[in-house]
Amino acid sequence: MRIVKQNRFKNLSELHKEWTEAGVKASRATTHRRMVVLQLRHQRYMTALLSSTTILLLLFFQNSVLVFTYGSYGFVSERSPCACHICVADRGNSNWFSEQYDPNVPILLNSVNSVLSTNVSRWWKVRNITLFPLFPDKEHYSDAGPDRCRTCAVVGNSGNLLGSNYGPLIDFHDFVMRINKGPTEGYEKDVGSKTTHRIVYPESAMDLDNSTHLVLLPVKILDIQWLVSAFTTKNITQTYTKVPSTIKANKDKVMILHPEFIRYVYDNWTEGHGLYPSTGFLTLIFALHVCDEVNMFGFENETINRLQQENKILIHKGWT
Numbered sequence: 150m151r152i153v154k155q156n157r158f159k160n161l162s163e164l165h166k167e168w169t170e171a172g173v174k175a176s177r178a179t180t181h182r183r184m185v186v187l188q189l190r191h192q193r194y195m196t197a198l199l200s201s202t203t204i205l206l207l208l209f210f211q212n213s214v215l216v217f218t219y220g221s222y223g224f225v226s227e228r229s230p231c232a233c234h235i236c237v238a239d240r241g242n243s244n245w246f247s248e249q250y251d252p253n254v255p256i257l258l259n260s261v262n263s264v265l266s267t268n269v270s271r272w273w274k275v276r277n278i279t280l281f282p283l284f285p286d287k288e289h290y291s292d293a294g295p296d297r298c299r300t301c302a303v304v305g306n307s308g309n310l311l312g313s314n315y316g317p318l319i320d321f322h323d324f325v326m327r328i329n330k331g332p333t334e335g336y337e338k339d340v341g342s343k344t345t346h347r348i349v350y351p352e353s354a355m356d357l358d359n360s361t362h363l364v365l366l367p368v369k370i371l372d373i374q375w376l377v378s379a380f381t382t383k384n385i386t387q388t389y390t391k392v393p394s395t396i397k398a399n400k401d402k403v404m405i406l407h408p409e410f411i412r413y414v415y416d417n418w419t420e421g422h423g424l425y426p427s428t429g430f431l432t433l434i435f436a437l438h439v440c441d442e443v444n445m446f447g448f449e450n451e452t453i454n455r456l457q458q459e460n461k462i463l464i465h466k467g468w469t
Contacts, residue, residue: 230293230294230295230441231293231294231295231297231298231299231441231442232295232296232297232298232441233298233299233300233441233442234442235442235460235461236441236442237437237440237441237442237443237461237462238250238252238293238437238438238441242459242460243459243460243461245455245459246456246459246461248417249417249418250417250437251413251417252438254407254409254410254413254438255407255409255410256289256290256406256407256410256435256438256439257288257289257290257364257404257405257406257407257410258405258406258407258408259286259287259288260286261288283377283380283381283400284380284400284401284403284404284405285401285402285403285404289404289439290438290439293441297441298441298442299323299324299439299440299441299442300321300322300323300324300440300441300442300443300444301322301323301324301325301326301436301439301440301442301443301444302318302319302322302324302325302326302341302443302444302445302446303326303328303429303432303433303436303443303444303445303446304319304325304326304327304328304331304340304341304446304447305328305331305429305445305446305447305448306328306329306330306331306447306448307447307448309447309466310336310339310340310446310447311336311339312339313339313465314338314339315339315340315341315446315465316336316337316338316339316340316341316342317341318341318465319340319341319343319446320341320342320343322343322444323345323440324345324346324436324439324440325341325343325344325345325346326344326345326346326347326348326432326435326436327344327346327347327348328347328348328428328429328432329347329348329349329350329353329428330349330353330355340446340447344357344358344361345360345361345362346361346362346364346404347361347362347363347364348364348366348406348428348431348432348435349363349364349365349366349428350365350366350367350368350372350428351365351371351372351375351376351379351388351392351393352388352389352390352392353428354379354392354393354396355396356396356397356398357396357397357398357399359399359402360399360402361398361399361402362402362403362404363396363398363399363402363403363404364404364405364406364435365403365404365405365406366406366411366428366431367405367406367408367411368411368425369388371385371388372388373405375388375392376403376405378394379393379394379395379396380395380396380400380403383395406431406435410435410438411425411426411431414426414430414431414434418430418434418452419452429448430450430452430453433445433453433456433462437456437461437462443461443462443463444462444463444464444465445457445462445463445464445465446465447465447466449464449466
């Protein structure tokens with residue numbers, strides 16, 4: 150009986166040992182299966198992460214190409230029209246702008262383009278006048294290209310620039326265009342002191358320093374007659390109101406907006422509203438044609454706001 154009991158205990162001991170060994174083996178198998186599952190999950194996670202990273206890198210470099218090509222507006226061109234970050238002459242990124250903007254319209258009058266078409270002549274009511282023995286006879290601003298970045302500030306006469314501290318920013322531009330008699334003296338901190346172009350008509354003319362371009366806006370034949378007289382005979386003192394008989398300005402820097410350009414602005418940009426485009430608005434469109442980057446200071450209207458929406462200009466409103 151004792152032997153039987155010992156055998157029974159022995160069998161129980163062996164059975165327990167077998168169970169223990171089987172449990173260890175099962176545990177090892179379970180652990181192995183878990184490790185395999187974890188490895189598969191890790192591989193899937195790394196694959197997904199790698200794919201996502203690849204996509205993000207592709208998007209990043211794609212956007213970088215777009216940024217370095219035309220800002221961040223998503224239009225890639227093999228040859229940029231200028232060296233600026235954004236080029237106003239690029240008509241590919243705005244259907245609306247492309248419909249309005251004509252890069253071939255004559256901007257400034259010279260002897261070559263002074264013979265007007267019948268339609269323009271009828272609209273402007275002009276007759277031939279001898280101008281160019283007196284004033285520069287050349288094609289201005291024909292140097293546009295991928296290596297040029299000409300920045301321009303168009304400064305209005307609004308009082309909302311007072312206290313703006315825009316003066317240094319305005320003077321930093323290559324060209325600073327001012328309108329009519331817009332003052333600078335005493336307001337340099339807000340409107341700057343630099344003036345490269347002053348766009349006037351006879352009734353708004355003022356004396357200029359030797360480095361500033363006088364850009365005449367001729368809306369009637371008498372305006373050109375006055376310009377010639379102001380530098381020669383000085384005998385015109387009246388249009389529809391009193392005008393200066395002479396003006397202090399550098400005649401070698403005199404420019405005359407082309408009548409066809411004025412009509413183009415009237416037809417394309419104002420859609421025939423009013424008798425003539427305003428001096429400020431003509432100055433803006435003039436800037437769009439001779440500059441690569443345009444910033445507006447001190448005034449706005451519906452079309453100007455649209456130009457900003459189309460990323461063609463940047464408006465600096467000052468205090469409103």
